[in-house]
Amino acid sequence: MAGKPADYRDVHIGSLIEERRLRAGLSREALATPLDVSLSQLGKYLKGANRLSATDLDILARVLGVPVGFFFESMPGRDPPQPGLSDRPQARLEALADWTGFAQAVARAADTHLDEDRRQALGSLVRAVDHALSGQQPFDKANDSGPSD
Template sequence: MAGKPADARDVHIGQRIEMLRVRAKLSQEALARRLGISASQFGKYEKGQNRMSAADLDLVGRLFDVPIGYFFEGLPAVENARPGFAERPQAALLGPGPWADFAGAVARAADAHLGAEERRRLAAVVRALDRALQATPSFDIENDSGSSG
């Protein structure tokens, strides 16, 4: 049984892939080899003529170090959606919330209450925390049931 035919979403995803590939100065052939597919097939993905599998899309995201959600950013709403399947807004997984401007608040408090050496040590801790957070994969905090540590 063949998969669903490609549509406007596939065109959008293909454009996002092409943008990453061109920015990285890679040829279609080079990226196709990394995916284990023909350059012709890869070209069809970029043009949105064929639908890319979730596994291949995940691999492309990993190759370019972008989350899979990157490919769906800016995706237009589906027209003529069937009843019961209408597009509805999704809550952002990460973004403004209780940690918004946390670093700014820490910096203001440090300036007001700490000496120069203490501020330097705090800055080192904040940079280490930032590096650790950048290396941590995104997840939905409200649905995380894992333990810390």
């Protein structure tokens, strides 16, 4: 059974692949070889006459050094993306009023769920962030004289 016929989306994707190929200075053979297709078939993909499979699109994205989503981001006629579950608005950290409660919750979670090495690593990270936010220089073993003024 044949797949769906190619349409304007396939033309768009093909033109982006060709554009990225030229920018990267790659030959058509460099794209056809990993796909295991002839140059003629690659030409049909680049013109949008034939539809690429998801697997082939993934291969081309890797060869061209772009994420697969690159081919869809500027798709004509596409509605702007709506926030997904992972894109819900986040509260700004400085807007959190009860930092002490937050710090206590993190400490309790670390004590409950982390081994000693990971607790130490988390403590080092928190101290580094605290130093960075307060403008202090972090302690450096090579320079143990403390921060310079």
